[in-house]
Amino acid sequence: MSDRNRSGLQQLLAQLPAVDELLHEAARRGLTDLYPRSLIGDFIRARLAEIKEEIIGRQTGGEEIFPAGSFWAAVERDLAAELSPRLREVINATGVVIHTNLGRSPLPDAAVARVAAVAGGYSNLEYDLDSGRRSIRYANVEELLCRLSGAEAAMVVNNNAGAVLLALSALAAGREVVVSRGELVEIGGAFRIPEIVVQGGAILKEVGATNRTHLADYETVIGEETALLLKVHTSNYRISGFSGCPETRELVALARRHGIPVIEDLGSGNLLDLRAYGLPGEPTVGEVISNGVDLATFSGDKLLGGPQAGIIVGRRELVEKLKKHPLNRALRIDKMTLAALEATLKCFLDPRQAVAEVPTLRMLTMGTDELRKRARRLRRLIRRQTGELTGLEMRIAPEVSRAGGGALPMVALPTVALFLRFAGKSPVRLEKALRQRSVPVIVRIVDDWLVFDPRTLLENDFNEIAVACRELFET
Numbered sequence: 001m002s003d004r005n006r007s008g009l010q011q012l013l014a015q016l017p018a019v020d021e022l023l024h025e026a027a028r029r030g031l032t033d034l035y036p037r038s039l040i041g042d043f044i045r046a047r048l049a050e051i052k053e054e055i056i057g058r059q060t061g062g063e064e065i066f067p068a069g070s071f072w073a074a075v076e077r078d079l080a081a082e083l084s085p086r087l088r089e090v091i092n093a094t095g096v097v098i099h100t101n102l103g104r105s106p107l108p109d110a111a112v113a114r115v116a117a118v119a120g121g122y123s124n125l126e127y128d129l130d131s132g133r134r135s136i137r138y139a140n141v142e143e144l145l146c147r148l149s150g151a152e153a154a155m156v157v158n159n160n161a162g163a164v165l166l167a168l169s170a171l172a173a174g175r176e177v178v179v180s181r182g183e184l185v186e187i188g189g190a191f192r193i194p195e196i197v198v199q200g201g202a203i204l205k206e207v208g209a210t211n212r213t214h215l216a217d218y219e220t221v222i223g224e225e226t227a228l229l230l231k232v233h234t235s236n237y238r239i240s241g242f243s244g245c246p247e248t249r250e251l252v253a254l255a256r257r258h259g260i261p262v263i264e265d266l267g268s269g270n271l272l273d274l275r276a277y278g279l280p281g282e283p284t285v286g287e288v289i290s291n292g293v294d295l296a297t298f299s300g301d302k303l304l305g306g307p308q309a310g311i312i313v314g315r316r317e318l319v320e321k322l323k324k325h326p327l328n329r330a331l332r333i334d335k336m337t338l339a340a341l342e343a344t345l346k347c348f349l350d351p352r353q354a355v356a357e358v359p360t361l362r363m364l365t366m367g368t369d370e371l372r373k374r375a376r377r378l379r380r381l382i383r384r385q386t387g388e389l390t391g392l393e394m395r396i397a398p399e400v401s402r403a404g405g406g407a408l409p410m411v412a413l414p415t416v417a418l419f420l421r422f423a424g425k426s427p428v429r430l431e432k433a434l435r436q437r438s439v440p441v442i443v444r445i446v447d448d449w450l451v452f453d454p455r456t457l458l459e460n461d462f463n464e465i466a467v468a469c470r471e472l473f474e475t
């Protein structure tokens with residue numbers, strides 16, 4: 001660039017307004033009433049830098065130096081985007097009920113109400129209203145958990161991974177933990193049984209083979225150094241064919257003979273017998289406890305349908321050890337979780353209420369008649385929004401939903417879904433557009449059709465999807 005051009009450029013850039021000037025203008029435009037000054041300043045500088053870049057890159061002059069209209073529109077867009085929530089509600093039309101990426105279980109209304117009631121004020125979280133003294137925070141749910149599981153004692157931590165880690169740290173540090181080779185599970189997100197055993201300071205003692213482990217395999221390794229037997233629910237896969245492991249009762253009897261406890265990581269941990277609703281047999285927490293397992297751990301937000309939590313139930317003496325361990329303090333749950341958990345657990349006192357009011361259970365137990373009605377309702381609402389659009393094609397057909405979340409892994413739940421496509425529009429583009437709306441709709445694509453599974457839709461989702469379809473096809 002010649003010196004002459006360079007000075008010409010300097011002159012052009014010098015005509016741009018100063019940041020201070022723009023901040024005054026922002027105040028005149030009322031932006032300072034809506035947004036923090038520091039943010040306004042940051043976005044003004046960023047957009048101004050863009051304009052400078054653009055001027056420097058320009059081949060010819062002559063255009064407007066400072067496009068005020070588009071500049072302020074961009075700054076306002078930036079500010080609104082920055083302050084809009086990043087963690088947002090989405091519509092789950094995938095049919096995966098316990099969808100870990102989408103926040104697992106939607107809470108029951110009663111739980112949401114309790115969170116709202118407790119979150120904004122003080123509570124008796126660790127305060128005994130009778131004695132006026134300090135109490136322990138999960139005292140409020142311990143009794144409920146014991147009633148629902150038949151266990152002697154219970155406690156709650158941040159999540160099930162934390163529950164397993166705490167149990168191993170408190171009961172097995174420096175000693176051996178016996179696990180079947182068929183149960184050395186990896187749950188998504190780097191939770192692996194072999195690693196969690198090491199993290200708990202214990203020594204992993206693998207027994208048996210991948211497909212089969214016999215009682216004798218356990219028996220031969222139990223010795224002086226054995227702290228406990230750990231059973232792990234193979235939540236997210238099944239070994240079929242020539243496979244097997246000892247019955248829980250046999251394992252418990254063996255452990256008793258050697259004076260060591262059996263701990264079971266149940267993963268989902270259902271409190272209800274779902275077999276009564278046509279779902280495959282997973283033993284309930286109550287059955288596991290009555291089989292003599294000393295401690296059982298499970299998640300609050302899988303089949304329980306409540307908030308993220310790690311629930312531990314079992315023998316008092318062991319639970320007391322866990323409560324006293326320093327890690328318990330690091331893993332403790334907060335008041336909002338406790339409020340939601342208490343309300344969710346109360347639903348389970350009456351199984352019919354649980355199935356009616358806990359969304360996760362309501363979705364899992366929904367029958368195909370109801371699903372078909374819901375698919376038809378969705379189609380009707382979409383028609384109402386879009387009119388008789390040419391190119392829009394919808395059909396209702398059987399599909400498969402999933403329990404998800406490492407809950408009932410192999411279970412295909414028959415559903416009735418709405419299939420939708422639009423002539424000339426790629427399903428991949430439509431899927432993306434739905435996902436990128438202000439209220440995102442998450443769908444699956446099957447054979448070039450968008451699939452809306454009504455199983456996982458909540459009440460207000462139907463109309464929102466219909467509106468989304470109108471917006472999508474109008475453009």
Ligand SMILES: *Cc1c(COP(=O)(O)O)cnc(C)c1O
Binds near residue numbers: 161191298300310
């Ligand atoms: C899901 C699962 C976990 C982890 O539970 P979080 O509550 O997600 O921490 C641990 N073990 C098993 C068997 C599981 O299925």
